[in-house]
Amino acid sequence: MSADLPLSDAEIAARYAPVFMLDSNEPYLPVALGQTVFRSVGPSPSSKFTIEPAGELTIEYAVYYDWDIGHLYDLEHVWVHVDHSGAVIRVDASSHGGRLVMDAGAGSAQMSHGRPVIYVEAGKHAHWASPDHVDAGSRRRLEAVCGPLAGEEGVHLGNDFAKSGQYSASAADHRRARLKMQGDAFVPAHAYRRLEMDLPILPWPELAAEIPKRVKSELARLSEQLPHFGAILLDCGDTLVDERTEIKEPGSEVVLRGDLIPGAAEMMRALKDAGHKLVLVADGPRQTFVNLLSQHGLWDLFDAHVISGDVGVLKPDARMFDAALEAAGLTRADAWRCVMVGNNLSRDIKGANQLGITSVFMAWSSLRPHAPADAEEVPDYRISAPAELPALLERLEALLPYRLPTTQFV
Numbered sequence: 001m002s003a004d005l006p007l008s009d010a011e012i013a014a015r016y017a018p019v020f021m022l023d024s025n026e027p028y029l030p031v032a033l034g035q036t037v038f039r040s041v042g043p044s045p046s047s048k049f050t051i052e053p054a055g056e057l058t059i060e061y062a063v064y065y066d067w068d069i070g071h072l073y074d075l076e077h078v079w080v081h082v083d084h085s086g087a088v089i090r091v092d093a094s095s096h097g098g099r100l101v102m103d104a105g106a107g108s109a110q111m112s113h114g115r116p117v118i119y120v121e122a123g124k125h126a127h128w129a130s131p132d133h134v135d136a137g138s139r140r141r142l143e144a145v146c147g148p149l150a151g152e153e154g155v156h157l158g159n160d161f162a163k164s165g166q167y168s169a170s171a172a173d174h175r176r177a178r179l180k181m182q183g184d185a186f187v188p189a190h191a192y193r194r195l196e197m198d199l200p201i202l203p204w205p206e207l208a209a210e211i212p213k214r215v216k217s218e219l220a221r222l223s224e225q226l227p228h229f230g231a232i233l234l235d236c237g238d239t240l241v242d243e244r245t246e247i248k249e250p251g252s253e254v255v256l257r258g259d260l261i262p263g264a265a266e267m268m269r270a271l272k273d274a275g276h277k278l279v280l281v282a283d284g285p286r287q288t289f290v291n292l293l294s295q296h297g298l299w300d301l302f303d304a305h306v307i308s309g310d311v312g313v314l315k316p317d318a319r320m321f322d323a324a325l326e327a328a329g330l331t332r333a334d335a336w337r338c339v340m341v342g343n344n345l346s347r348d349i350k351g352a353n354q355l356g357i358t359s360v361f362m363a364w365s366s367l368r369p370h371a372p373a374d375a376e377e378v379p380d381y382r383i384s385a386p387a388e389l390p391a392l393l394e395r396l397e398a399l400l401p402y403r404l405p406t407t408q409f410v
Contacts, residue, residue, distance in 0.1 A: 009037040013059050013201050016080045016088065019112050020063075021131075023122035024189040028069070030125075031214070032200040034062035034207030045204050047077050049099060054090045055083035062204055064211060066218055069123030069146050069184065071153035072169075072177045073161075073215055076125050080116055091116040093127035102129035122146055122188035131192060142188050151181030155219070166212035169219065172275030176222040182398055227337060227400035231303075231328035232271060232393065233321075233357070235342030236282040238365035240264045240386070241292050255288040260296050261364055267386035272301050274390065281324045281340065283308040283315055283347065304328060315344070316351030332356075337400055341389060344368055345377040353378070358396065360389070 013035035020030065036044070038051045038058045046062040058081045065074040077099075081090040091102040091109035102109040102116060109129055110117040119128040123146040128134060134142075154174030161167060169177075202210075222228075237243045238261070246258035271278060280302045282289055286309050293299035304327035308314045311323050321340070325331060330338065335356040342348025343362045346369075352359040353376050361379035363370055364386075372378045381396075383389055 009035065009203070010201070012037055012057070012082075013061070016059055016082065016115060017199070017201060018061060018063075018078045018080070018091075018093075019115050019117045020195040021117060021119045021192040022195055023120070024191045024193050025186045026120070026122055027184045027186060028065050028067045028074075028123075028125075029195065029197070030199055031064050031066055032202060032207055032210070034064065034204035035201055036060045036062075036204045044077075046075065046208065047094070049077075051079065054081035057082050060204075061201075062207060063125075064207060064214075065125060066214055067181065067184075068125050069150050069181055069186075071151075071156040071181075072218055073156035073159060073211075074125055075159065075211075076127065078116070078118060078127065088114070088116060091118075091129075093118055095121075095126040095128075096124070100127065100129075102127070104129040119192060122190070123150075123186070131190070134190065139188070139190055146188055147185050150185035151178035154178050155215075161208075161212045161215070167215045167219075170275055171273060172277075173219050173222070175275045176226050176228050177219075179228060179397060180222060180226055183401065227403070229276060229337055229339060229393065229397050229400070230330045230334045231277045231279050231324070231338045233279045233281045233324050233338060233340040233352070234302075235340075235344065235348050235362075236280060236284075236289055236292065238343035238367060239341060239348075239362045240268070240298065243365065243367060246292070253288070254285050254291070256291055257295055258292050260298075261386055263385055263387040265296055265298065267389050268298050268301050270390045271393070274393075276393070277328050278302045279324045279328050280305045280307070281315065281320060281342075281348075282306075285309040315342075315347035316354060318351065318355060321351055321355050321357065336403060339393065339396070345370075345372050345379070349379045350376045353380075360392065362386070 034046060038053050041052045044051050044060055051058055051060060058079055061078045063076040068074040077094040079092040080088055083089045092099050093102050104110040119131050122142050154177045155169035157169060240260060241258045242261050246255045248255050278301060286307045289307060290299060306320060306324040306327055311320055313319050332355060339358045339360060340348055340352035341360045341362055343365055349359045349361055359379045361382045363382050363384050381392060383392060
């Protein structure tokens with residue numbers, strides 16, 4: 001090796017660190033580089049590839065981003081091959097799970113003061129040797145991925161960190177991650193700017209130790225700071241169960257059984273799968289709802305059950321809704337990010353409206369009035385069947401940042 005080459009791996013990695021060119025509208029910047037220097041053939045510690053130095057040595061740069069536009073966690077790679085004189089003879093880089101030679105023309109990468117110049121795909125962070133390599137079809141795909149398809153994957157779990165249990169994600173974590181990325185959706189400019197900040201360059205083991213900590217920190221930040229629904233409150237009769245099919249115990253107000261409204265079970269499971277906290281808020285004896293909901297496997301889908309027979313008052317009494325908020329670990333200060341779904345304008349909708357809870361009228365049954373008696377009974381939203389609720393909640397949750405009185409999550 002030439003005497004001009006630095007001796008330590010850290011010095012080598014600093015000398016040849018890539019120059020990244022990012023889309024002008026890119027919302028996510030790389031966090032750090034994890035370096036490994038190869039002087040002989042060996043397996044990459046951070047990727048699926050075997051590294052075969054094309055010259056004297058190869059520097060592998062693992063490029064970590066907290067986010068790409070599809071998921072939380074993103075790890076990309078650049079490999080710089082250096083000959084015995086210290087000249088860069090080839091550059092490879094990751095691209096959608098593969099590895100491409102960075103050929104900007106004449107078989108070599110574009111260089112800037114001895115460092116390879118890498119163009120980074122908007123949102124997804126695949127690598128290109130030149131912006132001219134991004135064809136019209138790729139641009140159209142990127143516009144979809146960075147726009148209407150943003151956040152499709154939630155939290156990335158297909159990597160070694162997650163597979164080895166160094167971090168995990170709940171359904172609520174996935175939902176909040178998707179919500180954050182949907183809020184970050186953008187239109188790629190297909191024009192590039194140089195990343196001017198100096199990224200930390202760490203030995204790969206040091207960066208590997210930090211990555212799961214960063215993922216956990218991001219998940220905690222989303223839970224604490226990202227506006228999201230704290231709880232979904234649901235009535236039972238003619239919201240989940242068809243009241244016309246209910247059969248009561250003789251001489252009692254306790255209902256023994258009843259049929260579900262079409263789509264109610266699927267709706268409940270969809271909400272549960274999305275990680276929503278579900279609270280039953282219903283008027284009647286507790287045993288009624290144990291019977292009805294257990295019969296259809298729905299009782300245990302609720303995180304809490306607030307029932308007038310236990311509380312001692314009926315909706316729209318605020319004590320029912322306060323009890324529901326408390327059961328969800330919330331207070332009245334969180335009412336603005338909760339939703340009440342029910343079939344009774346004078347009880348469900350009025351009670352929710354009085355506390356600032358978003359009200360959704362389930363207008364499936366004709367047993368009770370559909371016309372509000374006064375302004376307090378006017379629902380914020382109206383649906384005609386349970387199947388409509390998951391999509392409505394998804395739209396409403398995306399709008400929560402705009403309901404904040406002062407600051408919003410960034």
